Amino acid sequence: MDRTAQLIARPAEYAVAYDPAGPPGPPHFGAPAPGTPHLAALHRRAANVLAGNWTGTSTVPSPGLYPHQWSWDSAFIAIGLRHVSPRRAQTELETLLDAQWGDGRIPHIVFNPSVPLDAYFPSPDFWRSSTAGRAAGAPRTVQTSGIVQPPVHALAAWLVHCADPGLSRARGFLTRVYPRLAAWHRYLLHRRDLGGGGLVSVVHPWEQGMDNAPSWDAPLSRVAPAPARSFRRADLDHGAPEDRPTDLDYGRYVRLATEYRDGGYRDGGVRDAGNHDGRVQDGGHRDHRVQDGGYRDGRVQDGWDEDGLTQDGGYRAGRVQDGGHRDHRVQDGGYRDGRVQDGWDEDGLTQDGGYRAGRVQDGGHRDHRVQDGGYRDGRVQDGWDEDGRKRDGGHEDGPGAGGHGAGGAEFAVEDPAFNALLIASEHALARIAFELGATGTARHARAERLTAALVERLWDPAEGMFFCRDLRGGDPDPGRRPLTGALVPERGVSGLVPLLLPGLPREVATALVRTLRGPHFGLGTTTRLAPSYDLLGEAFDPHRYWRGPAWFNTSWLLERGLRLHGDQAGADALRRAVLDIADTSDFAEYVDPYTGEACGATGFSWTAALTLDLLHDDTTSGTGVMAGPGIPAGTDITALKGGDRG
Structure with missing residues (x-):
């Protein structure tokens, strides 16, 4: 097959449960469980929760307990919100991505400036993102946290697009979010591979999202807690203390976050972009396939990205030339109707990185911090990029050495759920690339390599599940590179989440299902929903x-x-259990796994959103039709929500 044919060939189908490959059809629910509520009423109530928690640009998880925008919450919310308003679902993700940092990270909280500082801790004045995060490219116009959360976003973006492809294409939704999502994945894969084995590490329990899971107990035991008098927990104003993490937990969370902040939110990766075994040097990919911006075998070079999309939006396969858009609206860098010309691209960015409004010229950053490759205050110049990294991948101050304040200096854990969600999102990003005209095969291949690394590093065949790897534990020399660490023998639901992945070996998937149904989690016997931790x-x-x-x-x-x-x-x-317990618990944040009793907040946004998603038979359809027990096939959901689809 010649080069052009390789690039335009449709990639092999990846039949994944969150993106069905087959034609839409009615689900096989089986008989409704006794007492199953009328699902049309449940749909209305779930939609009302999301409407009540909507701020105009995003959805808060809970108005009292969590009054800002949370990263992975917004991804799950968008997955459900797409069924009642695809436009709002797109806005949910766009608002979050507008707060992305220059280094690619998506912060775990985007703060609403109208909310009082004492309504939530840690508040914006704790994180100090615009000052402490300056070297990492934190935005100036919005306050955020400095840590991240699981990367569900590309998966959410793809599903939101599929809900109404016409609206998505008309708004250029995927065209706008794709480069941001790609930058997000690059940040994780390049800055957070602290163990050198290909997997992403979290540097704070809040990043993984399961804050006080017992898997963190051993890694956190090495962290001296911040004094209790140094912070005030606002969460206890809205939740019962027995349902929340302990004060000791919070003291350690605060200590880790403080040191990461005071270190400028630097990540403790390997210095000079090279592992100690020499596998990566000068921007090369650790599997030796990428050097100097292209694949070693010559398939991708000179500014082409791994999906075959050029940096100016053209396609290598020759279908788009001279900067033209694939629907022929753009030629020679401008719109045919003359609205955009002379080197300006379709979203107002010049080809040299400037903005048409004149705010940025000569390669400057849009917040005016960067000119001619360095900071205006002279701290970064002569080959240093705007986040303090040398152009060959090194840091000016050597955070790769893992010094005090660098992310991962005290706490660095490879988590199975975090990495599984990244893999699922890599598959989704491949679908997005294909929609935009590329093949997406490189991203599918990366997802397969990451799946192999996940099994190699975190799978325990004797226990039949995945475990976290504590990179700072079980090593007589925790300062050496690459870190090896040790598995943490605590059975948590995180170790079951990789069941989501299509590329798991058959024996691994079979063992996971057996563990899920066994005595440690009891799904289908002692519990109806999977507990977050080992029942025994x-x-x-x-x-x-x-x-x-x-x-x-x-x-x-x-x-x-x-x-x-x-x-x-x-x-x-x-x-059926999710729908039933979401209804009876009033969309609780979480529940007792034995009784279904509500815990934490009620009217919780992702519970309502995922209830909506499970009420729909075809999760990729934008037709506005659902079916199921209690709802006749062909019911129009726009009638149920009481509004238009926008």
């Missing part, structure tokens, strides 16, 4: 946050995984 573990607590309660987002992921790997009956039962 010493640290199990049915009410305390991620130390035992069942959460709706993890059950949504596991329902997809069961369906993907052929357990339709198990997936149907879990789906």
